[in-house]
Amino acid sequence: MISIxxxxxxxxxxxxxxxxxxxxxxxxxxxxxxTIGAFVCxxxxxxxQTAGPLRGIAVGIKDIMDTTDFPTEMGSPIYRGYxxxxxxxxxxxxxxxxxxIVGKTTTTAFASSDPTPTLNPHNHGHTPGGSxxxxxAAVGAGMIPLALGTQTGGSVIRPASFCGTAAIKxxxxxxxxxxxxxxSWTLDTVGLFASGVDDVxxxxxxxxxxxxxxxxxDLPTPRIGVVTQDFADAPEAAGAEALQMAAKAAERAxxxxxxxxxxxxxxxxxxxxxxxxEFEAHQALAWEYRENYDALAPNLRGRLDESKGETPAAYxxxxxxxxxxRHALAKLFDEVDVILTLxxxxxxxxxxxxxxxxxYNRLWTLMGVPCVNxxxxxxxxxxxxxxxxxxxxxxxxxxxxxxxxxxQALNHG
Amino acid sequence: MISIxxxxxxxxxxxxxxxxxxxxxxxxxxxxxxTIGAFVCxxxxxxxQTAGPLRGIAVGIKDIMDTTDFPTEMGSPIYRGYxxxxxxxxxxxxxxxxxxIVGKTTTTAFASSDPTPTLNPHNHGHTPGGSxxxxxAAVGAGMIPLALGTQTGGSVIRPASFCGTAAIKxxxxxxxxxxxxxxSWTLDTVGLFASGVDDVxxxxxxxxxxxxxxxxxDLPTPRIGVVTQDFADAPEAAGAEALQMAAKAAERAxxxxxxxxxxxxxxxxxxxxxxxxEFEAHQALAWEYRENYDALAPNLRGRLDESKGETPAAYxxxxxxxxxxRHALAKLFDEVDVILTLxxxxxxxxxxxxxxxxxYNRLWTLMGVPCVNxxxxxxxxxxxxxxxxxxxxxxxxxxxxxxxxxxQALNHG
Numbered sequence: 001m002i003s004i005x006x007x008x009x010x011x012x013x014x015x016x017x018x019x020x021x022x023x024x025x026x027x028x029x030x031x032x033x034x035t036i037g038a039f040v041c042x043x044x045x046x047x048x049q050t051a052g053p054l055r056g057i058a059v060g061i062k063d064i065m066d067t068t069d070f071p072t073e074m075g076s077p078i079y080r081g082y083x084x085x086x087x088x089x090x091x092x093x094x095x096x097x098x099x100x101i102v103g104k105t106t107t108t109a110f111a112s113s114d115p116t117p118t119l120n121p122h123n124h125g126h127t128p129g130g131s132x133x134x135x136x137a138a139v140g141a142g143m144i145p146l147a148l149g150t151q152t153g154g155s156v157i158r159p160a161s162f163c164g165t166a167a168i169k170x171x172x173x174x175x176x177x178x179x180x181x182x183x184s185w186t187l188d189t190v191g192l193f194a195s196g197v198d199d200v201x202x203x204x205x206x207x208x209x210x211x212x213x214x215x216x217x218d219l220p221t222p223r224i225g226v227v228t229q230d231f232a233d234a235p236e237a238a239g240a241e242a243l244q245m246a247a248k249a250a251e252r253a254x255x256x257x258x259x260x261x262x263x264x265x266x267x268x269x270x271x272x273x274x275x276x277x278e279f280e281a282h283q284a285l286a287w288e289y290r291e292n293y294d295a296l297a298p299n300l301r302g303r304l305d306e307s308k309g310e311t312p313a314a315y316x317x318x319x320x321x322x323x324x325x326r327h328a329l330a331k332l333f334d335e336v337d338v339i340l341t342l343x344x345x346x347x348x349x350x351x352x353x354x355x356x357x358x359x360y361n362r363l364w365t366l367m368g369v370p371c372v373n374x375x376x377x378x379x380x381x382x383x384x385x386x387x388x389x390x391x392x393x394x395x396x397x398x399x400x401x402x403x404x405x406x407x408q409a410l411n412h413g
Numbered sequence: 414m415i416s417i418x419x420x421x422x423x424x425x426x427x428x429x430x431x432x433x434x435x436x437x438x439x440x441x442x443x444x445x446x447x448t449i450g451a452f453v454c455x456x457x458x459x460x461x462q463t464a465g466p467l468r469g470i471a472v473g474i475k476d477i478m479d480t481t482d483f484p485t486e487m488g489s490p491i492y493r494g495y496x497x498x499x500x501x502x503x504x505x506x507x508x509x510x511x512x513x514i515v516g517k518t519t520t521t522a523f524a525s526s527d528p529t530p531t532l533n534p535h536n537h538g539h540t541p542g543g544s545x546x547x548x549x550a551a552v553g554a555g556m557i558p559l560a561l562g563t564q565t566g567g568s569v570i571r572p573a574s575f576c577g578t579a580a581i582k583x584x585x586x587x588x589x590x591x592x593x594x595x596x597s598w599t600l601d602t603v604g605l606f607a608s609g610v611d612d613v614x615x616x617x618x619x620x621x622x623x624x625x626x627x628x629x630x631d632l633p634t635p636r637i638g639v640v641t642q643d644f645a646d647a648p649e650a651a652g653a654e655a656l657q658m659a660a661k662a663a664e665r666a667x668x669x670x671x672x673x674x675x676x677x678x679x680x681x682x683x684x685x686x687x688x689x690x691e692f693e694a695h696q697a698l699a700w701e702y703r704e705n706y707d708a709l710a711p712n713l714r715g716r717l718d719e720s721k722g723e724t725p726a727a728y729x730x731x732x733x734x735x736x737x738x739r740h741a742l743a744k745l746f747d748e749v750d751v752i753l754t755l756x757x758x759x760x761x762x763x764x765x766x767x768x769x770x771x772x773y774n775r776l777w778t779l780m781g782v783p784c785v786n787x788x789x790x791x792x793x794x795x796x797x798x799x800x801x802x803x804x805x806x807x808x809x810x811x812x813x814x815x816x817x818x819x820x821q822a823l824n825h826g
Contacts, residue, residue, distance in 0.1 A: 068700070078498075085495050092699035178595040178697045185589065210725050284591045286505035287481070312623050316807075394729075 001165065001195035002028065002145040004057055004202045011056050018048035021056030022100055029058075029102065029143040037118045038128075038138035041070050042103025052098015053206040059094055060138045060147035063104040064111050065190075066179035067091055074181050075107040075116060075131075078292045088179025090148060090190050090207065097206040102144060105134025108355060109297035110285060111150055111183050115352045122164055122382045126348040129159030130355030132193070136163040139193040140384075146203050147193045151365055152183045152277060154344075154358025156191035157388055160373040161343035162356060164384030166200045166407070167193045169361075170396050172368030174208065184280040186319070187273075187365050197372060197404040204396070213397050215404050222402040224250055225260030225336035231267035232359040236346030238379035239360075243342055246376050246387040246406050250340070253409035260336060262329075269325030270363040272318035277362075278307035279315040322366050326393070329367050333392040338402040340389055343373050347383025364388070370396040372403035376410060414578065414608035415441070415558040417470055417615045424469050431461035434469030435513055442471075442515065442556040450531045451541075451551035454483050455516025465511015466619040472507055473551045473560035475544075476517040477524050478603075479592035480504055487594050488520040488529065488544075491705045501592025503561060503603050503620065510619040515557060518547025521768060522710035523698060524563055524596050528765045535577060535795050539761040542572030543768030545606070549576040552606040553797075559616050560606045564778055565596045565690060567757075567771025569604035570801055573786040574756035575769060577797030579613045579820070580606045582774075583809050585781030587621065597693035599732070600686075600778050610785060610817040617809070626810050628817050635815040637663055638673030638749035644680035645772040649759030651792035652773075656755055659789050659800040659819050663753070666822035673749060675742075682738030683776040685731035690775075691720035692728040735779050739806070742780050746805040751815040753802055756786050760796025777801070783809040785816035789823060 002025060010016035026044055033039055040063045049055045061067055064074050066084035073079045091101060106116035108131040118133040120126040121141035128137040132149025136156075139147050140163030149156045151169045160167030168191055175190040182188055192207075194200045198215055205213040226247050234240070251257040282289065282304060288296060289304050296304075332339070342360040349356050364371050370393075373386040389406055391399035415438060423429035439457055446452055453476045462468045474480055477487050479497035486492045504514060519529035521544040531546040533539040534554035541550040545562025549569075552560050553576030562569045564582045573580030581604055588603040595601055605620075607613045611628055618626040639660050647653070664670040695702065695717060701709060702717050709717075745752070755773040762769050777784050783806075786799040802819055804812035 068704075082498050085492055086700035086704075089696045089699055092703065093696065096699070096703070173598065176595075176598065176693070176696045178598065179700075182589075182591045185586065185591065208725065280589070283502045283506065283589045286502055286509070287499035287592075290505065290509070291481075291499075312621065 001139065001142045003195040004145045004199040007056055007145060008053065008202065018050065018056030022046065022048040022058050025058035025102065025144045032141050032143050035119065036121055036137050036141050038105055038134040038141065038143065039103045040073060040106055046100050046102045048100055049098045054094065054097040054099035057099045057146055058102040058144045059099045060103055060105040060135050060144050061091060061101055062132050062135050062149050063107045064150065064181040065091060065148065067101060067104065069101060070104045075109040076297065078288055078295050084179065086179065089176035093207040105138055105147055107131055108133065109300050110181060110288065111152060111155055112297065112300035112303065113355055114297035114299040115355050117352065120162060120348050122384055126350055126383060127162065127352055127355050129162035129348060131155040132159050133355065135193050136160055136165060139165045139195065145194060145199065149191050149193060150180060151189050151191050151361065152187040153365060154361025157361045157371055157373045158344050158356055158358050160193055161386035162348035162384065164375045165193045166195060166197045166375065167191055167373040168200045168204060168400065169365065169371045170204060171370045171394050174396060182284040184277045184284065186276050186280060189365060197374060197400060197407045200372065201400045213400060215401055219401055219405050221254050222337040222405055223256045224338055224340050225258055225332065227260050227262060227339050227341045229341055229360050231270050235342050238346040238385050239342050239344060242376040242385040242387050246374065246410060247340055249409035250406050253405065255405065260332065260339065262332065265321065265328050266325045268321050269366055272321050273362040273366045275310060275314055275318040276322065276366065278303060279310045282307065326367055329369065330392065337398060338389050338391050340387060343386040343388045347379040347381060347385050364390055369393050370399040372399050374403050374407045414552060414555045416608040417558045417612040420469055420558060421466065421615065431463065431469030435459065435461040435471050438471035438515065438557045445554050445556050448532065449534055449550050449554050451518055451547040451554065451556065452516045453486060453519055459513050459515045461513055462511045467507065467510040467512035470512045470559055471515040471557045472512045473516055473518040473548050473557050474504060474514055475548050475562045476520045477563065477594035478504060478561065480514060480517065482514060483517045488522040489710065491701055491708050497592065499592065502589035506620040512559065518551055518560055520544055521546065522713050523594060524565060524568055525710065525713035525716065526768055527710035527712040528768050530765065533575060533761050535797055539763055539796060540575065540765055540768050542575035542761060544568040545572050546768065548606050549573055549578060552578045552608065558607060558612065562604050562606060563593060564602050564604050564774065565600040566778060567774025570774045570784055570786045571757050571769055571771050573606055574799035575761035575797065577788045578606045579608060579610045579788065580604055580786040581613045581617060581813065582778065582784045583617060584783045584807050587809060595697040597690045597697065599689050599693060602778060610787060610813060610820050613785065614813045626813060628814055632814055632818050634667045635750040635818055636669045637751055637753050638671055638745065640673050640675060640752050640754045642754055642773050644683050648755050651759040651798050652755050652757060655789040655798040655800050659787065659823060660753055662822035663819050666818065668818065673745060673752065675745065678734065678741050679738045681734050682779055685734050686775040686779045688723060688727055688731040689735065689779065691716060692723045695720065739780055742782065743805065750811060751802050751804050753800060756799040756801045760792040760794060760798050777803055782806050783812040785812050787816050787820045
């Protein structure tokens, strides 16, 4: 993989020009894209900017985000050839930080669950995950050092786990969703994929103008609570092993690690996540569903068909549960600095028939808390498996620092 | 003005066809539009739907909301001729309820403060207010029975007060903003203009599929707390008179009316509203500001220039103040059912140089609470002045019922 930290150090030292850094990504993309299929479209002639912390950094943008330089097709024939008038807010944040947008990455239709043709860079017979399939695969394949995705259920953390990249789903609305196609306004969150935790932190700090997100030189030793999410059923062997391995490595590195039992209201929030998601999707995608029913991807259409009868009362009750669960979760963070949990049930599923299961991600999306994927082990079939480090709402810097602590503990383990 | 309740009763009774109801609006629009200038574009051949509670109801849509049947120009040459691929979620809610979109109404550029050419229907020498200028004027002039606007500071309640219409700015996110141009995601709220409170309630109930928003046949007698918003300076004589008149009428009609003093944190929230608004606008409108600076309307450009240096730390502090103020406000609603306050400093200002002052509206937008404008008196120059009835977050039905109580008290006073 291409590391932002490495490129930045060499550019800052004068050992590498921004143009040369960008050229490295364009060459890697040209070499691998034919096999992996991570991009909907990309520009082999993209130029580096001359200033900004992300100069020379090639970025892939999930194809549900508006870009003036490329069409925005939402993974759906309904938006074939669609050109937005402006750039999404996050695209502008990247440009203002000096980055170069090199292309649009594949997305399941409207960031739902209908697979794209993208292959997992670690095993071409497996899915890269979704819905941010192309962004995860492009970074995991070493084509580009940074990509944007979105998560409504588990569309950033899960594909990052499957493709062996670090990633962050930041606190709700730390990054704006203006110009990003909406599925559920309570859930949709823009996230970043990059090589390692330091790289993710550098990307997010540059985009937001928040230097406090950069990793401190002295990492604090976190108090870690392990959450197994039993309410979401047991993981596969590789998933369980990754969680145990990360917990043990952190403990060996000096962290206080304990098992954390979550109150019932939090399990209840996990259960009602789909109610919030689909009720809002019926409004957010009303034009697509009502006026373009036959052109909708089958999984998405099926999900919308099934949830058609959801009532405002059920939605209001779900929102109330989520609110109570957020308060309960905030209390848990009085006892631990971060939560350590599963990023996925196991390695990426075989074939391209499914993008995998977001069941260990969706609760945290609804809670709005920052989640960082840390690549943890390589399971049978050369399939990466990660774990998730989660901090209190708004404590993205703490989530990143603790994730870096776990990442280092695993590397030195 | 054209009343939704009246049209619905006649259509339901078989005394009026949906086509004839719609034709009445189209004729009124053709007769007055040349003078008032409420529309950017409209369709004189629009047809009624045959089913749905809003069949035969002609609706005007603020021109920052995506529509497939009309361009969406955001009140700015930057979006000249822009056609969205789909309909905004609220436009689809209207269509699903049977309404007919007859045109796009004028908006200040990106719903900021640069005036449109629209005239106040009650006195052509005065502004209709803004930013939802055309929607307020079209309903106030009796051209159409329903129009949508948005409020980020005071862009629904203030023009409703100036144009003598009822209006609601519902609880934050009761109506989706998907497909509505964003200025500030924490503040932007879609609202409705209609003839009276009952008409507003019927429109909102039909759009949301929430019959509990309809007025009850027996209106409860509300406990009312009068808030003068001294932190926002004193109103003009007409504004003060309207507030006093509404309070006295409600008291005469049996309501318990008392003066409510708000805690300092709520005044502090009023002060930091612009910090939230402009910090988010710099991200939401980054493409427009950075790539189309010279084409931006001057007031908006000036506001963005002035707020360019706002820091993430100042924004975070403002968001924290807003959160504490919301809790403090929720406690106030343990003592009263609704708050009664000013909708505007007075009647609409003279000329078209300014859309008026949103200083009595912006706090409530930041608080996310439902606000209903009740037309109260006609000041010198034939200029309407309204008052605002506000309920607890999520209690839109209670806000509407109490607003209707005040409206009736004024009419019978």
